[in-house]
Amino acid sequence: MDLTKPPKTPDLPVYKLPPVYETTLPNGLTVLLVEDRRFPLVTARLGFQAGSKYDPKELAGLSESTAALLTEGTTNRTSRQIAEEVASIGGALRGDSSADSLVVAGNALAENFAKLLNLLADVARNANFPEEEVELRKQNRKQELLAQRSEASFLADEKFAEILFSPHPYARQDPTPESIDRLNREALVSFRDRYLIPNNAVLVLLGAIPPRKQALEMIQTEFGSWQRKELPAAPPASFPEPQRTIVLVDRPGSVQADLRIGRLAVTRSHPDYFPLLVGNTILGGGASSRIFMNIREKKGFAYDARSTALPLKDAGTFAAITQVRNEVLTPALEAIFDELKQIAAAPVSADELTTAQNYLSGVFVIRLETQDGLAGQLAGTKLMGLPLDYLEKYTARVRAVTPAQISAVAAKYIHPDKASIVVVGDASQIAKQLERFGKVTIEQAK
Amino acid sequence: MKPLIFCLLVLCAGVLISEAASLNIPIEKHTLKNGMRVIFSRDTSVPVVSVYLIYGVGARNEEKGRTGFAHLFEHMMFQGSKNAPKGMHFKLVESNGGSLNGSTHPDYTDYFEVLPSNKLALGLWLEADRMRALAINQENLDNQKEAVKQERRLSFDNQPYATAIVDRWPELAFNNWQNAHSIIGSFEDLNAATVEDVARFFKTYYAPNNAVLVISGDFDTAEAKKLVETYFGDIPAQQQPKAPDLTEPPRTQPKYEVYRDPLARVPAVIIGYPGPVRRSADYNALVMLDLLLTGGDSSRFQQNLVKGKKSVIQYEANLGWPFASASDYKDPGLYAMYLLYNPAFTGEQIVAQVEEEIAKIINEGVDAKELERARTFLRATRFQQLQSSHARAALLGRYELLDGKPELINTELNDFLAVTADQIRAAAKKYCDPGKRIVLDIVPAPPAPEKPEDKT
Numbered sequence: 001m002d003l004t005k006p007p008k009t010p011d012l013p014v015y016k017l018p019p020v021y022e023t024t025l026p027n028g029l030t031v032l033l034v035e036d037r038r039f040p041l042v043t044a045r046l047g048f049q050a051g052s053k054y055d056p057k058e059l060a061g062l063s064e065s066t067a068a069l070l071t072e073g074t075t076n077r078t079s080r081q082i083a084e085e086v087a088s089i090g091g092a093l094r095g096d097s098s099a100d101s102l103v104v105a106g107n108a109l110a111e112n113f114a115k116l117l118n119l120l121a122d123v124a125r126n127a128n129f130p131e132e133e134v135e136l137r138k139q140n141r142k143q144e145l146l147a148q149r150s151e152a153s154f155l156a157d158e159k160f161a162e163i164l165f166s167p168h169p170y171a172r173q174d175p176t177p178e179s180i181d182r183l184n185r186e187a188l189v190s191f192r193d194r195y196l197i198p199n200n201a202v203l204v205l206l207g208a209i210p211p212r213k214q215a216l217e218m219i220q221t222e223f224g225s226w227q228r229k230e231l232p233a234a235p236p237a238s239f240p241e242p243q244r245t246i247v248l249v250d251r252p253g254s255v256q257a258d259l260r261i262g263r264l265a266v267t268r269s270h271p272d273y274f275p276l277l278v279g280n281t282i283l284g285g286g287a288s289s290r291i292f293m294n295i296r297e298k299k300g301f302a303y304d305a306r307s308t309a310l311p312l313k314d315a316g317t318f319a320a321i322t323q324v325r326n327e328v329l330t331p332a333l334e335a336i337f338d339e340l341k342q343i344a345a346a347p348v349s350a351d352e353l354t355t356a357q358n359y360l361s362g363v364f365v366i367r368l369e370t371q372d373g374l375a376g377q378l379a380g381t382k383l384m385g386l387p388l389d390y391l392e393k394y395t396a397r398v399r400a401v402t403p404a405q406i407s408a409v410a411a412k413y414i415h416p417d418k419a420s421i422v423v424v425g426d427a428s429q430i431a432k433q434l435e436r437f438g439k440v441t442i443e444q445a446k
Numbered sequence: 447m448k449p450l451i452f453c454l455l456v457l458c459a460g461v462l463i464s465e466a467a468s469l470n471i472p473i474e475k476h477t478l479k480n481g482m483r484v485i486f487s488r489d490t491s492v493p494v495v496s497v498y499l500i501y502g503v504g505a506r507n508e509e510k511g512r513t514g515f516a517h518l519f520e521h522m523m524f525q526g527s528k529n530a531p532k533g534m535h536f537k538l539v540e541s542n543g544g545s546l547n548g549s550t551h552p553d554y555t556d557y558f559e560v561l562p563s564n565k566l567a568l569g570l571w572l573e574a575d576r577m578r579a580l581a582i583n584q585e586n587l588d589n590q591k592e593a594v595k596q597e598r599r600l601s602f603d604n605q606p607y608a609t610a611i612v613d614r615w616p617e618l619a620f621n622n623w624q625n626a627h628s629i630i631g632s633f634e635d636l637n638a639a640t641v642e643d644v645a646r647f648f649k650t651y652y653a654p655n656n657a658v659l660v661i662s663g664d665f666d667t668a669e670a671k672k673l674v675e676t677y678f679g680d681i682p683a684q685q686q687p688k689a690p691d692l693t694e695p696p697r698t699q700p701k702y703e704v705y706r707d708p709l710a711r712v713p714a715v716i717i718g719y720p721g722p723v724r725r726s727a728d729y730n731a732l733v734m735l736d737l738l739l740t741g742g743d744s745s746r747f748q749q750n751l752v753k754g755k756k757s758v759i760q761y762e763a764n765l766g767w768p769f770a771s772a773s774d775y776k777d778p779g780l781y782a783m784y785l786l787y788n789p790a791f792t793g794e795q796i797v798a799q800v801e802e803e804i805a806k807i808i809n810e811g812v813d814a815k816e817l818e819r820a821r822t823f824l825r826a827t828r829f830q831q832l833q834s835s836h837a838r839a840a841l842l843g844r845y846e847l848l849d850g851k852p853e854l855i856n857t858e859l860n861d862f863l864a865v866t867a868d869q870i871r872a873a874a875k876k877y878c879d880p881g882k883r884i885v886l887d888i889v890p891a892p893p894a895p896e897k898p899e900d901k902t
Contacts, residue, residue, distance in 0.1 A: 001676055003575075004529045007567040012543050013493045038491045041829055071743070079753070083743035087819045090826025092742070109826050140752075140759045143788065146711040150606040253708060256599045287524075287536035287546070297533065300592030303600050323600045355541035362543015362562050369492045370833040 012358060015365045017391055020378065021212060025220070027228045028199025032378055032388075033215055034206040036371060040110040042207035043371035044117070045379035046124055050102040050195035053169040053235055053314075059187055061175025065137055066191050067095030067102045072133040074126040079133055082119065089115045093123065099173050100313040101383040102195070107371070110208035114218060117205075121222035124196055129188045138180050145175065152258040152323070155249050155445055156424045160260040163245050163420045164317055169235055198226045202382040206375045237314035239264055242418040246438050250427035251445045257329050257425035261336060262319030265413040268311045268384055274397045275405035276318065276413055280309040281356035282406070283343050283414065284320060288355060290339050295322055301332045309413075313384050318413045326429040333437060337416050344410035347403035361395045469828070469856040471838060474667070475846070476674075480683040481655030484674055485842050485852050487662040489835065493562060495663040497569035498839035499577075500556040500847050503651035505629040507690050511638060514631015517550040518594050518639055519647050523557065524548065525586035528579035532586065535572055542568055552629065552769050553776045554847055560836050563664035567673055573659070574677035577652060582644045591636050598630050606710035610888045611768050611784070618703055619718050619780055619884050624690045629769060653684035660843040663835030694720070694778040697882045704793070706891035712759070715793045716886040717800055718782035719878050721765055724775060725849060729765070731873035732781055733772045734865045736763055737820040738812060739803060740783070741827075744819060746803050751785075757799055761785040774844050780884070781877060793887030804878045812867040821863050828859055 001007075021033040055062045071086075071093055072079040086093045091108035093116075104124055108116040148154045158174065165171035175183075203223070209215050242263040266272045284291035284307025295305035305322040320340065324332040367373045381390050423434055427442050434440050474486040505516045526532035539546045544561035559569035602608040613628045620626035659678070661670050697720050722728035740747050740763045751758040763783035766775030787796045831837050838855070845854040 003571075003677065006530070006534075006538055007571050009542065009566075009568055010564045012562050013564050015493055039829055039833055041826070041833075080744070080749060083748065084819060087742045087744040087823045090822045090829075107826075107830065109822070109829070136753070136756055139756065139788070143712045143759050143786070147606065147786065150709050150711045152604055255603045256596070258604075286540045288533065288540045292536075293533060296593055296596075297589065300589045301596070303593050303597035323596070323604070325596060325599060351541075355537060358543045359540040363545055365492070365543070365562065366494055366545060366560050369494055369835065370830075372830075372833075 012361055015368075017368070018374075020388060022388065023216070025198065025223065027224070027226055029223055029226065030202040030382060031216075031219060032202065032204045032382070033209060033212060034204075034374065034378070035209060036206055036374070037208045039371070040208055041371055042108055042110050042113045042116060042205065042209055043375045044106040044120055044206075045103055045204040045375045046120055046201060047101050047103040047204075047379045047383045048196055048201050049100065049234070049383065050191070050200065051098050051100040052173045053099055054191075054195060055169060057169070058179065059182055060172050060179040061141070062183065062187055062191050063102055064097040064175070065141065065183055066188050066196075067097040067104070069129050069133060069137055069188060070095040070104060070123040070127045072137070073128055073130040074122045075128050076122055076126060079130070082123065085115070085119060089119075091116055093119055095123070099170055103379060103383075113209060117218055117222050125226055127192060129185045131185060134183070134185055134188065138183055141175065142177055142180050145177065145180070148174070149446065152251055152254060152256075152424045155251065156258045156260050156422050159247055159249055159424070159443075160262070160319065160420070160422045163247065163422065164242075164262075164264055165239060165315065168237075168239055168315070170312060170315060194232055197229045197231065198223065199228045200231050202379060204375050204379045206378070207371050234314075239315050242420070244418055244438055245420040246434065246440045247420075247422050248427055248431055248434055248440050248442045249422070249424040249445050250442055251424050252426050252428070254326075254424065254426040254429075256323045256325050257423050257430050258323045259333070259336075260319050260321055260422040261333075261340070261416060261419050262317055263413065263419045265309060265316040265318040266311070267313065267316045268386060268390070270316070272409045272412065273311065273316070275401050275409040276309045278353070278356050278360065278398060278401040279343060279348070279406035279410050279414065280307055280318065281360055282348050282352045283307050283339060285356065286359055290343070291320060291322075291336065294335055294339060295332060299331070299335060301325070301328050301335070326425065329423075329425075329430050330433045330436060333421075340414050340416040340419070344407060344415040347407050350403075353401070353403060353406075357398050357401070360398045364394055469832070469859060471832065471855050473842065473852050473855070475852060476671070478654065478675070478679055480679070480681055482678055482681075483658045483846055485658065485660045485846060486667055486670060487660065487838060487842055488665060488667055489662070490664045492835070493564075493664050494835055495561055495563045495566045495569075495661065495665045496835040496839040497559045497561070497566070497573060498556065498660040498662070498836065498843050499558070499573050500554050500658050500660075500843040501652055502553075502656045502847055503555055503687070504551045504553045505627070506552045506624050506692060507651065507687075508627065510623060511635060512643065513627045513635040514594065514629070515635070515639055515643065515647065516555055517630060518590060518636060519644060520548050520550045520555050521590040521594055522582065522586060522644055523576055523580065525590060526581040527576035528581065530572055530575050532581070535576070538568060538572060544569070550629065551774060552625075553774070554844070556840065556843065558836060558839065566661065566665050566670060570673050570677050574681065577654065577657070577678070578681045580648055580652070582641055582648065584641055587639070587641055587644060591639065594636060595633060598633070602630060604709070606707055607714055607888055610705045610707055610886060611716070614703075614705055615716055615768070615886050618701060618886055619782070620694060620778070622692060622694050622778075624692050625694065625778060649684060650687050654678060654681045655683040656687060658843045658846045660839040660846075662839040662842065692778055700881060700883045700885070702885045703887070705886055705888045707888050708891045710888055710890045712786055713789055713793065713890060714784060714786045714888045715796050716782060716784050716888070717797055718780035718884045720882055721775065721777060721779045721781045721877060722873070723777050727869065728873050728876065729772075729775075730861050731865050731869045732765055732877060733862050734817075734820060735807070735870050735874050736765065736772070736781070737824055738807065738816065738870065739763065741820060742823050746806075750803060751799055755799055757788050757791045757796060759786045759788060773841060774848065776848060793885065793889070797883070797885055801878070801880060804874050808871055808875045811871055814867070817867055824862060825859065
């Protein structure tokens with residue numbers, strides 16, 4: 001065998017998703033069941049279209065606090081009882097909120113499926129937000145927010161979202177100290193009653209679950225009497241036209257500059273999405289991408305250098321992200337600009353295209369290795385409003401992308417003409433360098 | 447489909463798993479002529495295979511004047527080898543649908559590729575090529591010094607708490623320099639590293655006899671054995687490296703230090719106690735003690751400190767925290783905890799509250815229900831963790847390297863579950879001794895005075 005050449009290996013194996021059974025209860029609750037008996041475990045997701053974009057303006061953070069407090073007391077169980085019951089079924093149960101959705105995630109040893117289902121239904125339907133828990137949440141969330149605000153990356157993400165999305169509520173995905181102060185039990189109850197309803201929900205149950213008929217009976221018992229309600233409209237999906245804005249968030253003492261360069265792009269359901277996904281992978285999606293190879297491996301400007309095409313439900317973004325030492329901000333920005341222009345100017349090579357397509361197809365399967373991975377993908381697909389065959393067709397769509405399509409979407413979304421620039425760093429060290437790229441607004445880190 | 451976890455009932459569809467479910471992850475161990483240990487762990491349920499290579503060298507092997515070298519070397523392992531020039535490692539793995547990384551720890555350095563199942567040969571070839579002939583040159587070294595310095599700026603110097611944890615905590619916790627020095631290293635030492643240092647380190651530590659290779663997931667065992675022999679079989683063994691002297695002088699008094707962190711906005715406290723010998727009965731007992739104190743939402747810290755006293759905001763704890771957990775803790779080490787706390791309290795008060803919780807266990811014991819809950823939690827967490835082929839490979843590799851017993855992946859759970867309430871009390875009393883306690887209280891420092899003339 002010739003050891004001087006990499007071995008030839010067959011094409012990627014074909015992976016078929018395990019069969020997904022989908023049904024809808026009379027109250028509108030969408031149910032997905034997947035049997036997976038590799039491990040004596042069950043995994044649940046109960047997701048709602050109830051993310052931070054539904055927060056009233058003055059109550060930023062309402063969705064995340066609702067999510068966090070669901071497991072802190074119901075009309076049937078105290079916070080402590082919930083914690084102890086969850087531990088004794090070998091499980092976990094927690095609510096989380098993102099820009100679009102609020103998801104209660106749970107798991108347990110398979111023998112405790114019925115108990116997990118009962119707990120899940122109880123927290124989603126009967127959470128009662130005890131005053132003491134609400135007060136503790138407010139107190140601790142304020143401190144957590146302070147800790148988050150001491151991180152440059154948090155400040156950069158926050159400012160970037162504000163520039164790209166304002167006035168859409170995607171512009172503010174985290175609370176402020178003031179909005180935390182305004183939070184109270186009434187607001188939480190009202191948010192729950194409005195959005196945590198069966199016709200706004202998807203329930204994914206996966207793992208060593210009981211046979212379908214029995215599982216469906218158990219689901220009916222726990223969720224059948226949940227009342228359908230009229231769902232309020234989502235905020236209109238309108239966004240500002242991208243334009244060049246440069247903001248420097250001053251963080252005195254920063255030893256590096258944390259950069260975001262990018263603009264609005266497209267959602268998963270847009271025809272440009274797959275070309276953008278593959279193009280972004282070539283540009284900055286992995287350790288063999290152009291930005292990584294240039295900014296980190298060739299120039300040594302940064303440890304982390306990449307780009308992302310991040311789709312939310314109603315809008316998507318493209319961004320190049322890196323953190324460079326203060327002295328090299330100018331050459332680093334120039335090098336990134338060159339890369340953003342280059343991918344729009346000339347077709348990607350066949351080799352780059354295959355690399356990116358294989359990478360995306362391969363890691364897609366690796367992500368489905370665990371129950372959490374598969375459950376997350378299924379719930380996410382439904383919550384994004386995509387058809388279930390989105391997962392089945394993902395690899396084929398990645399493979400269908402051509403260099404011409406990538407050039408076209410790169411000219412639209414990656415080329416930096418209308419890209420905004422957010423830098424978090426020590427203004428006294430870097431402001432002058434940044435001014436070479438346009439008019440700079442300096443804001444103090446709050 | 448072959449289940450990883452066998453029990454009496456698992457093959458009987460519709461009947462749920464019994465209480466007696468136990469672990470049976472397949473393990474087949476071989477040693478090549480050059481001393482490299484190889485573990486095969488086959489499970490074909492998902493078409494994914496993980497290649498995991500662990501070397502018996504970490505930050506505790508470093509020499510004075512070369513802090514951070516083990517980690518810098520880890521970066522060099524991605525800079526190309528004889529037949530896989532710079533960039534090819536990343537490119538080949540990604541273009542074949544895989545992911546990869548490497549990481550440096552106090553006692554080992556590890557590398558992995560997770561690949562679609564029919565790409566196993568590729569991962570093995572890449573690992574063998576760099577074990578056989580790493581490309582060591584000045585340009586790559588200079589470039590990676592910069593990448594590591596940027597990593598230090600990003601992950602430590604520009605982050606709240608991080609320099610306190612990575613630079614100061616080990617110095618406070620240990621007296622022997624081998625244990626006490628910074629794992630990320632100083633800029634001065636990174637700058638001082640030479641190409642000769644890299645070559646010597648490679649020859650000494652990156653030899654087949656100082657490594658364990660694990661292949662886990664979906665593969666054909668006969669083919670994998672053939673590939674391993676072909677790729678690794680003739681890489682020459684080296685003299686077994688000398689183990690560093692890690693002996694710590696016995697601790698005779700407590701320490702308390704305040705660290706002013708200009709980037710932190712919320713106070714945090716680290717509390718540590720010198721820990722037990724790995725795999726001793728006390729080690730098992732401390733794993734269970736830690737679960738009672740900090741495992742899950744029903745734990746004592748969550749219920750009594752976060753909820754009851756409303757003094758703690760977030761916490762983490764582990765044998766070997768912050769660089770290790772129970773699974774790769776190696777003595778001498780600490781049982782340490784990190785608590786972000788409400789600024790209405792002081793660090794001293796938090797320490798007192800933590801020790802009050804421990805004292806309750808020592809004085810009042812643990813009731814059967816609470817202990818049973820912790821056991822169930824542990825069992826479930828372990829099952830969760832072992833779903834991924836990479837996680838199984840990493841544990842197998844670490845247990846072979848650190849214990850010489852990869853089968854601990856199946857058996858250690860029983861050792862933990864067998865710990866009694868009395869053993870937990872005794873271990874809490876013996877180890878969580880206020881007389882040997884080490885504390886680093888990290889308090890937000892007022893921002894440096896601004897110089898108006900510098901402002902734009």
